[in-house]
Amino acid sequence: MTRKAATLPPDYFEDKYKADIDPWRFRSSAYEQEKYQATLSSLSRRRYANALEVGCSIGVLTRLLSARCAHLLAIDTSVTALEAARSVNDSNVSFRRATLPADFPDGPFDLIVLSEVLYYFAKPDLQLIAQSCRAQIAPDGEIVLCHWLGETDYPLTGIDASELFAEFIKPALPVRAILHDETYRLERFSAA
């Protein structure tokens, strides 16, 4: 499979959601449900004051995360996905259309979740996102990443996206815990 060289553009995702509002079967797949529970278990605290979810899609993981947050900002580049996400989420979640790396929101956030999103970016854009995470994470905050490890034509593999992000985030959040590394990699970065 030939890997795409550039960051995937917003239209790639908008077209996907217009053709099928749940293209990855987030609502019905047992695999996704198991992975979401593992993601919730990876959080080191019971509650977060101000969290950010990058690439929230149709809001399935958003809904689960929001139960652990006083406030959750959920962003995505797709207007169609955001419309679906808004209809199933509670008032402690704010949704915003934002296309990374340019539109990274202002924190500070005590939790940033990037689940199944970083491999859509080429390396320079992933570096910009990691820099924004460093700038917007609270001193005692944590960042959770999740990546499917199968073969794709995305700009980065799950492993490459994970390793590059780890390299760029290390000066700010040197403690890395890899919590699941089979089929998907689930990991958490923190300062201590």
Ligand SMILES: C[S@@+](CC[C@H](N)C(=O)[O-])C[C@H]1O[C@@H](n2cnc3c(N)ncnc32)[C@H](O)[C@@H]1O
């Ligand atoms: C595979 S879905 C992941 C959904 C969710 N995080 C999960 O794990 O269930 C990836 C999402 O990232 C969004 N996305 C892709 N590129 C983006 C960008 N440059 N800025 C913001 N969101 C983006 C897509 O629209 C899509 O909804």
